[in-house]
Amino acid sequence: MTQLTAAGLTLELGPDGPLTQRLATALRDAVRAGSLAPGAALPPSRLLAAELGCSRWVVTEAYGQLVAEGYLQATTGSATTVRDLGGVAPLGPLGPPPSRPRPRYDLTPGFGDVSMFPRTRWLEAYRRAVMDRPTAMLADRSPVGTLSARTVLTDYLLRARQVREDPTQVVITTGAGASVGWISRVLHTLSHRRIGVEDPSWSGLRDTAERAGLEMVPIGVDDQGLRVRELDDHPDVRVVLCTPTHQFPLGVALSPDRRLELIKWADRVDGVIIEDDYDAEFRYDRRPVGSLQGMAPDRVVLVGSVSQSLGPMINVGWAILPQWLIMRILADGLDAGTGPSVFGFEALSIMIAEGWYERHLRALRTSYRRRRENLVSAITAMLPDCTISGMAAGTQLIMELPQGVDVAAVVRRAAGNDVGVAPLDRYRLAADLPSALVIGYGNLREDRENEAIGRLAAAIRGA
Ligand SMILES: Cc1ncc(COP(=O)(O)O)c(C=O)c1O
The missing domain is CATH 3.40.640.10 (Type I PLP-dependent aspartate aminotransferase-like (Major domain))
Structure with missing residues (x-):
């Protein structure tokens, strides 16, 4: 997801697919989320196209699609505006549901390597x-x-x-x-x-x-x-x-x-x-x-x-x-x-x-063990103030953060760095828990461990 501002609009553009579709999705999401309010005028297609560095056709197509879906209205001679949906979100065209791509450095626990x-x-x-x-x-x-x-x-x-x-x-x-x-x-x-x-x-x-x-x-x-x-x-x-x-x-x-x-x-x-x-x-x-x-x-x-x-x-x-x-x-x-x-x-x-x-389990075990060892070495080298716990098992480990570090801010900054990770307190009911992250490696591609921990270290330093 890339956030950009063009012609006064702030849009979250997805990474995949033709630009027309990505633009239409970003505009539709903005209307649904209310960041484009009813009645708001969209920038002229020529201007938006110039700022996005694409042909004007891309923008008119995206606008046209959302007019057809009922999110926008076009009046000849004046700006395209956001329709008042009256609390009803019209259905988009049938197609694959918008999938949130998993982060490139996925340390979210609970996933195996499919x-x-x-x-x-x-x-x-x-x-x-x-x-x-x-x-x-x-x-x-x-x-x-x-x-x-x-x-x-x-x-x-x-x-x-x-x-x-x-x-x-x-x-x-x-x-x-x-x-x-x-x-x-x-x-x-x-x-x-x-x-x-x-x-x-x-x-x-x-x-x-x-x-x-x-x-x-x-x-x-x-x-x-x-x-x-x-x-x-x-x-x-x-x-x-x-x-x-x-x-x-x-x-x-x-x-x-x-x-x-x-x-x-x-x-x-x-x-x-x-x-x-x-x-x-x-x-x-x-x-x-x-x-x-x-x-x-x-x-x-x-x-x-x-x-x-x-x-x-x-x-x-x-x-x-x-x-x-x-x-x-x-x-x-x-x-x-x-x-x-x-x-x-x-x-x-x-x-x-x-x-x-069982042969498949052996292959997974070998790969997970390597990922874990690589992660532990990377953490020891790059984050010596963090403490690792959890047995050499499964697909997750616990990394306790130094005193005073704001875990939620680390998770947010890591997400901005394309690293997915979960705070330990996501799993809590009432317990007093240390400030820690749960680091999963089931879905982290082998050979990305150093880069993932490097990015996480940057998120911790900046938090
Ligand atoms: C603690 C725990 N138990 C069990 C499961 C598996 O649940 P299910 O078999 O319903 O997918 C998971 C999946 O992430 C889990 O984290």
């Missing part, structure tokens, strides 16, 4: 799922998929995450968010009204629990992970949502003592732990710790998805439920909500069975 998506393998797996599976499957909208696909998944989860289950305990969903929303609805019907959530944590999951009717109760996190004892301050809380293997965003693991404490808490209150197994496959210094579910399959619901490994567009996730919960769901006939395309799940099971999924 440019590494194994297109050929996925296509082959999907082709086989469509060609080889029985015709009856075409009529199926089962939330559990086929037994063979579920068995492949449970074998994989046992191998990779030490998850203890059998295929009857799997429900397939469109992702971790969908799983948490659905489980929260089920728990609501079982009289749960409040849910403990990590503070800080990703709003994407906890909000789905809230939308399902559970009130959120923030529970603090320290260098040992979730502060389990705080749960005792809330006797009416018997469900907790957490990321034991790799806390998002702080990047700590739940310590062995706290793992046991949490399971004991759940036993004592007859509670449920929802384990978000997000990015657990990515640990760089040693094997990831096994899932909490493997230690307490009767107390833990494990949710996972391929959003971080293949991409959120695949829309495949799973929930592994304790037997008693499955029994309740079956007995009460509770609706499992919307599952993903059964073919999508079948294709994933073929990717796993062929070894393609």
Whole structure:
């Protein structure tokens, strides 16, 4: 996005596409945002064209398009003016929605590298799922998929995450968010009204629990992970949502003592732990710790998805439920909500069975590890006053800023430098957090780490 002023107009011109379209979009956005007020006269096309350094035709075309859409009005012999929309924003022409380009140096957390998506393998797996599976499957909208696909998944989860289950305990969903929303609805019907959530944590999951009717109760996190004892301050809380293997965003693991404490808490209150197994496959210094579910399959619901490994567009996730919960769901006939395309799940099971999924994970792991090492070296060299924390895992690290630096100003200045980054307090509910940035490297192209940190350092110096 380039901001420029021409003939008295301030416009945000996008980087891609023909200039006529970019100009029309900038003008339309300005009218919608109110920075071009009803009745305002646009500069004569000749003048605007001269200042933009383009042909007059470009400007008359853009004006003409917005007149046709109803944003502007043209009267012969006088200036083109902004129409009074009376609070109604007319629809633009049908076309691709305006996409905000991601920053060139993208340190925003929560994104995996979709440019590494194994297109050929996925296509082959999907082709086989469509060609080889029985015709009856075409009529199926089962939330559990086929037994063979579920068995492949449970074998994989046992191998990779030490998850203890059998295929009857799997429900397939469109992702971790969908799983948490659905489980929260089920728990609501079982009289749960409040849910403990990590503070800080990703709003994407906890909000789905809230939308399902559970009130959120923030529970603090320290260098040992979730502060389990705080749960005792809330006797009416018997469900907790957490990321034991790799806390998002702080990047700590739940310590062995706290793992046991949490399971004991759940036993004592007859509670449920929802384990978000997000990015657990990515640990760089040693094997990831096994899932909490493997230690307490009767107390833990494990949710996972391929959003971080293949991409959120695949829309495949799973929930592994304790037997008693499955029994309740079956007995009460509770609706499992919307599952993903059964073919999508079948294709994933073929990717796993062929070894393609784990090969892809290895490639991602190698690349993410390198990015992390390069980022850590760059930060150590260029920002020696900043402190890095978070395990060598996942796709994000925490960078604490020196005292007195205004985090919001850093984020703003970084954005102006084409660097996307998130402040730690974006993930907070009530906790007191240090002034820090969450630096994601899932979507940062390898070899851009030094430039990204150089630009971020400039934003910090200028803030
Ligand atoms: C902490 C956390 N859990 C889970 C997910 C994945 O959610 P979903 O499977 O709904 O895409 C994300 C995605 O960014 C996340 O940040």
